[in-house]
Amino acid sequence: MKVAGFFLLCAGFAIVLCTFLLLSTTAPRAAFVLAGIAMQALGFLLVFRAHYTLGEER
Amino acid sequence: MQTQPVALTEAGMAFCMGCIFLVPLAAAGLALVNAGFGRGRSAAHSMLSALCVFAVAVLTYLLVGFSIQGFPGGPAHLLVFGGRSWNLLGSAGLLMRGTVFNNPTLSLMACLQLFSVGIAAIIPLGAGSDRWRLRASCASTALLAGITYPVLAHWVWGGGWLAQLGSLAGCGNGAIDAGGAGVIHAVGGLTALSIAWILGPRQGKYEDMGLAIPGHNMPFVLFGCLLTLIGWMGLDSASAMLFSGAPLGSVPLIAVNNLAAASVALLTASVVTQLRYGKPDASIAANGFVIGLVAISAACSLVSPAIAAAIGLVAGLAVPFSVEWLDRFGCDDPSGSISVHAVGGLWGVLAAGLFVHPRPGQWLAQAAMISALLGFVLPLSYGLNWLLDRIYPQRIGLNGELQGLDMSELGAGAYPELAQASRDYLSR
Numbered sequence: 208m209k210v211a212g213f214f215l216l217c218a219g220f221a222i223v224l225c226t227f228l229l230l231s232t233t234a235p236r237a238a239f240v241l242a243g244i245a246m247q248a249l250g251f252l253l254v255f256r257a258h259y260t261l262g263e264e265r
Numbered sequence: 266m267q268t269q270p271v272a273l274t275e276a277g278m279a280f281c282m283g284c285i286f287l288v289p290l291a292a293a294g295l296a297l298v299n300a301g302f303g304r305g306r307s308a309a310h311s312m313l314s315a316l317c318v319f320a321v322a323v324l325t326y327l328l329v330g331f332s333i334q335g336f337p338g339g340p341a342h343l344l345v346f347g348g349r350s351w352n353l354l355g356s357a358g359l360l361m362r363g364t365v366f367n368n369p370t371l372s373l374m375a376c377l378q379l380f381s382v383g384i385a386a387i388i389p390l391g392a393g394s395d396r397w398r399l400r401a402s403c404a405s406t407a408l409l410a411g412i413t414y415p416v417l418a419h420w421v422w423g424g425g426w427l428a429q430l431g432s433l434a435g436c437g438n439g440a441i442d443a444g445g446a447g448v449i450h451a452v453g454g455l456t457a458l459s460i461a462w463i464l465g466p467r468q469g470k471y472e473d474m475g476l477a478i479p480g481h482n483m484p485f486v487l488f489g490c491l492l493t494l495i496g497w498m499g500l501d502s503a504s505a506m507l508f509s510g511a512p513l514g515s516v517p518l519i520a521v522n523n524l525a526a527a528s529v530a531l532l533t534a535s536v537v538t539q540l541r542y543g544k545p546d547a548s549i550a551a552n553g554f555v556i557g558l559v560a561i562s563a564a565c566s567l568v569s570p571a572i573a574a575a576i577g578l579v580a581g582l583a584v585p586f587s588v589e590w591l592d593r594f595g596c597d598d599p600s601g602s603i604s605v606h607a608v609g610g611l612w613g614v615l616a617a618g619l620f621v622h623p624r625p626g627q628w629l630a631q632a633a634m635i636s637a638l639l640g641f642v643l644p645l646s647y648g649l650n651w652l653l654d655r656i657y658p659q660r661i662g663l664n665g666e667l668q669g670l671d672m673s674e675l676g677a678g679a680y681p682e683l684a685q686a687s688r689d690y691l692s693r
Contacts, residue, residue, distance in 0.1 A: 213644045213647070213648075216639055216640045216643060216644050217640050217641075217644055218640075219636060219639070219640050220636050220637060220639070220640020220641055221640070223632070223633055223636040223637075223640070224633075224636075227426075227430060227434050227436075227633065228346050228347065228351075229347075231434075233435075233625075233626060233629075236434075236629065237629060240629055240632050240633065240636070241632075243636055243640075244632060244635065244636055244639075247636060247639045247640055250639075251639060251643075254462075255594055255596075256594075258462045258594070258595065258596065259594045259595050
């Protein structure tokens with residue numbers, strides 16, 4: 208779960224980065240940036256959840 | 266942000282130098298806050314750690330950090346894509362070799378950065394209180410000051426791609442972070458989160474019904490808050506002048522905004538804790554004061570005092586819930602460093618996008634910066650500290666933690682004349 212969370216964090220950033228490289232109009236750019244950040248939020252929650260589970264197992 | 270060095274008048278340069286000399290007070294304040302929130306049996310260790318990581322951060326930054334961060338208009342590694350040149354990393358010489366300090370603005374930038382990276386390095390100490398080995402914290406700081414911090418600082422303050430979003434992608438003025446809410450505080454706060462995850466909670470923190478381990482010296486914490494205020498006004502003023510081209514005349518506005526945001530955040534956190542627990546909580550109120558300063562940093566010279574107060578209000582509301590939420594998810598952060606610096610820093614960066622609107626699309630540049638913090642700084646910081654932990658375990662052993670870091674690592678306590686308190690824990 209932790210690895211998947213970090214993967215989502217990085218993948219969301221990659222989407223945001225590519226958005227500025229590849230798109231030039233505002234509306235699609237805003238949509239992709241928001242999608243990337245939403246993906247990162249999901250990844251962040253997954254990493255949190257993973258550490259919470261690890262703590263409970265300890 | 267600027268993609269070329271700003272030109273300061275002689276008066277501006279003199280004033281900026283004076284502001285930079287105030288910045289160590291912010292570091293001293295944060296060190297006191299961290300020490301006060303920790304246990305008495307680790308107090309000397311906490312203060313020594315702050316000094317040591319400050320020194321390591323300065324030396325590492327001198328050695329490699331400045332080379333990676335560079336400066337606006339300086340030598341850099343570029344990525345040419347679609348006919349546009351994106352500035353990725355600085356390529357100045359190691360140990361500042363090849364950097365000619367005949368430009369006073371450049372000299373002031375380098376000087377301010379040495380203090381800024383020191384402040385960023387002190388932030389994670391709060392999350393690792395009472396269990397982070399001294400040598401491990403120094404090694405971790407070397408990674409922060411040598412890799413994590415300079416890369417993001419280059420992107421925002423060194424004329425990097427986040428600063429270029431304004432000129433190359435039409436997103437407002439590019440990523441705005443006048444006082445370092447993202448570059449200094451969010452980077453430090455996210456590193457603190459990595460450290461809290463890697464070290465795990467303190468012994469006894471989540472056993473049985475869950476225990477609140479109170480800080481040993483609240484006057485330290487509250488006095489530390491007052492010191493940070495002075496240092497912060499210097500830090501925000503100097504960085505706003507150097508990195509976002511704020512005129513000398515905007516310094517009083519920066520001071521007023523700092524005071525307004527910190528005051529509103531302190532009172533908001535106090536009222537929220539009064540409503541939730543029946544009495545104001547001194548520790549969360551102190552965190553409220555600092556988060557107000559953190560949150561206003563990004564837009565300190567660019568918004569009116571009323572907006573600054575609104576930014577402080579949201580920050581003050583966020584801190585009690587953030588502290589509780591982290592606690593509920595088993596993330597032991599004795600000083601509230603993550604809530605104050607990571608949450609406050611991210612909110613400050615977002616608030617700059619919401620309230621500063623010189624040109625359309627500013628919020629996209631701020632969103633890109635938040636994305637970089639979450640998708641680059643956090644994984645990189647976690648990965649580097651995870652590797653370090655595999656090579657040299659960062660957490661002190663069980664006996665050392667129970668004995669206290671003062672005795673186990675330094676061989677002497679901070680308060681030798683006082684008897685060791687038999688009960689460190691209070692039932693929640």
